[in-house]
Amino acid sequence: MQDVAIVGGGLCGLALAYRLQTQGIDYALYEARGRLGGRILGARSVLNGAALDLGPTWFWPQAEPHMRYWVAELGLDFFPQHDTGTVMELQVAQAAPLTRLAPGLHGGAQRLAGGMAALVEALTARVDAGRIRLDHALTAVLERDDHVELYFEAQGESIVRTARRVVVALPSRLADEHVRFSPDLPPELRAAMRSTPTWMGAMAKVVVAYSAAFWREHGHSGNAFVTHDKALLTEVWDACGKEGSGAALGGFLALPLPDAGELPALIHDQLAELFGTQTQDSEMHIQDWLHEAYTTSALDRAQPMVRPEELGDARLAAVYWNGRLLLGGTETAPHGGHMEGALAAAARIEAQLLEAQGAARSDAKMALEDFAPWVAQQRSRAFAAYEGQLKQALSGHRSQDLTRHCLLATVQGLYGESLAYLQTLGFPQQPTSGTDGTALTRAALAAFEGFNEELLGQALAFNRTSCAMSNFPDEHQPGADYLNLIRADLRDAWRRFAFDVHDFLTEG
Numbered sequence: 001m002q003d004v005a006i007v008g009g010g011l012c013g014l015a016l017a018y019r020l021q022t023q024g025i026d027y028a029l030y031e032a033r034g035r036l037g038g039r040i041l042g043a044r045s046v047l048n049g050a051a052l053d054l055g056p057t058w059f060w061p062q063a064e065p066h067m068r069y070w071v072a073e074l075g076l077d078f079f080p081q082h083d084t085g086t087v088m089e090l091q092v093a094q095a096a097p098l099t100r101l102a103p104g105l106h107g108g109a110q111r112l113a114g115g116m117a118a119l120v121e122a123l124t125a126r127v128d129a130g131r132i133r134l135d136h137a138l139t140a141v142l143e144r145d146d147h148v149e150l151y152f153e154a155q156g157e158s159i160v161r162t163a164r165r166v167v168v169a170l171p172s173r174l175a176d177e178h179v180r181f182s183p184d185l186p187p188e189l190r191a192a193m194r195s196t197p198t199w200m201g202a203m204a205k206v207v208v209a210y211s212a213a214f215w216r217e218h219g220h221s222g223n224a225f226v227t228h229d230k231a232l233l234t235e236v237w238d239a240c241g242k243e244g245s246g247a248a249l250g251g252f253l254a255l256p257l258p259d260a261g262e263l264p265a266l267i268h269d270q271l272a273e274l275f276g277t278q279t280q281d282s283e284m285h286i287q288d289w290l291h292e293a294y295t296t297s298a299l300d301r302a303q304p305m306v307r308p309e310e311l312g313d314a315r316l317a318a319v320y321w322n323g324r325l326l327l328g329g330t331e332t333a334p335h336g337g338h339m340e341g342a343l344a345a346a347a348r349i350e351a352q353l354l355e356a357q358g359a360a361r362s363d364a365k366m367a368l369e370d371f372a373p374w375v376a377q378q379r380s381r382a383f384a385a386y387e388g389q390l391k392q393a394l395s396g397h398r399s400q401d402l403t404r405h406c407l408l409a410t411v412q413g414l415y416g417e418s419l420a421y422l423q424t425l426g427f428p429q430q431p432t433s434g435t436d437g438t439a440l441t442r443a444a445l446a447a448f449e450g451f452n453e454e455l456l457g458q459a460l461a462f463n464r465t466s467c468a469m470s471n472f473p474d475e476h477q478p479g480a481d482y483l484n485l486i487r488a489d490l491r492d493a494w495r496r497f498a499f500d501v502h503d504f505l506t507e508g
């Protein structure tokens with residue numbers, strides 16, 4: 001009998017599997033589809049070799065510490081979403097589109113080189129293949145005295161497996177509709193599961209690969225919005241690979257979709273309306289998530305509306321059946337929906353599992369042993385992150401407060417990522433209060449000693465010798481007032497981080 005059965009091999013289940021493996025916990029991962037990744041799905045263009053995202057495309061490292069942490073941990077390469085050039089707006093069918101400039105339209109969104117599937121591939125390569133069971137669709141979970149019984153449909157056969165604990169890492173509505181729980185779940189949990197829509201479940205996406213990015217050649221960013229009532233493509237963006245390799249456009253499709261036979265021609269027509277007729281070779285990939293049985297529930301098809309505040313009901317994150325049943329998936333994370341939510345849920349479950357089995361390190365100080373070397377590694381990468389911020393700010397035509405903005409974004413990113421990492425280290429959940437709590441906070445924060453000044457020094461030295469920065473005298477040779485402002489920002493970010501660390505270590 002396995003210690004932990006993880007059901008659902010999406011990002012949440014996979015990240016959790018990897019973490020349990022590194023903690024030496026015995027687990028098996030069951031997945032209904034014949035592939036891992038769930039809503040993360042990629043395709044490789046035959047035409048130009050581009051990695052195409054048919055599920056998620058973007059992440060926002062500044063606001064998503066778990067994503068940032070995992071991208072660094074797995075050594076993945078990333079690049080900014082291409083937003084340079086005009087944005088098209090088509091408000092009236094068959095009229096000429098309006099154009100406008102909107103640099104940074106995607107708010108600092110980044111994409112993974114190799115597509116979002118690279119995240120799944122990197123995780124899959126790290127988890128023990130012998131622990132993964134594909135084509136296992138969970139149909140029932142029964143609580144027994146000291147374990148759970150799991151019923152799966154596996155290629156036409158009914159299979160029973162046992163485990164001490166189970167993590168059901170599926171979209172909450174799907175688990176509610178497809179899985180029988182015995183004894184039944186509390187009514188308030190059932191209600192929370194039903195009132196939590198599946199993020200992007202009611203969605204269809206298209207990615208079209210081309211032999212060249214003809215829109216870029218005409219000064220268009222590839223971004224477009226179509227708002228008239230005959231719109232088929234509602235939103236379009238540039239989906240080329242890193243540095244423009246592998247030309248492609250991506251788009252969201254309005255539902256319900258027209259007949260599959262007509263769809264490609266209608267999509268080409270609308271793209272031609274936006275960007276002009278193009279006669280190049282192209283290759284189209286359409287992904288209809290609305291009809292994916294292992295993503296979207298019947299209730300999602302009837303009530304698809306989703307806002308982040310509709311997700312993350314606290315009842316979904318609680319532990320049931322004396323610690324034998326936990327629910328996962330991005331839908332269980334506060335303000336979930338994005339991949340960040342799936343990873344936050346995995347971190348929460350890991351801590352709950354460790355706590356429940358008493359494997360949490362009894363002495364919280366021991367948990368910090370991994371923290372200082374990890375922070376040292378992040379510190380060594382901070383200057384490169386500053387350079388990346390600067391590059392992004394300059395390509396977004398920012399000219400005001402460049403150093404200040406980029407340093408603040410860099411330290412906030414590192415602090416957010418550090419807090420997310422700290423939360424994965426398996427601290428006991430009992431609060432460590434009083435002087436012990438303060439000592440623990442001090443020990444955790446010691447790893448950041450002198451960080452702000454060190455990074456500021458590196459940034460100023462770089463600015464002094466950088467050609468690009470010589471165009472901005474205030475940044476090239478900053479005056480005392482400007483330096484004071486920068487230091488005040490960095491101090492504030494540090495204070496907020498120190499409070500958050502203290503709250504986490506003392507309140508659990």
Ligand SMILES: Cc1cc2nc3c(=O)[nH]c(=O)nc-3n(C[C@H](O)[C@H](O)[C@H](O)COP(=O)(O)OP(=O)(O)OC[C@H]3O[C@@H](n4cnc5c(N)ncnc54)[C@H](O)[C@@H]3O)c2cc1C
Nearest residue numbers: 008010011012032038039056057058138200329330338339
């Ligand atoms: C079109 C689209 C665009 C998106 N864009 C973005 C974006 O740009 N940025 C972003 O951050 N997020 C985006 N998202 C959201 C992102 O994809 C999700 O947050 C994330 O992938 C969810 O991971 P998960 O593990 O929580 O769930 P899932 O990926 O849904 O994983 C659940 C897994 O459970 C499996 N499963 C289902 N039923 C059973 C069963 N009965 N038994 C066993 N296994 C089962 C499924 O096959 C699946 O593998 C997008 C999603 C879509 C669909």
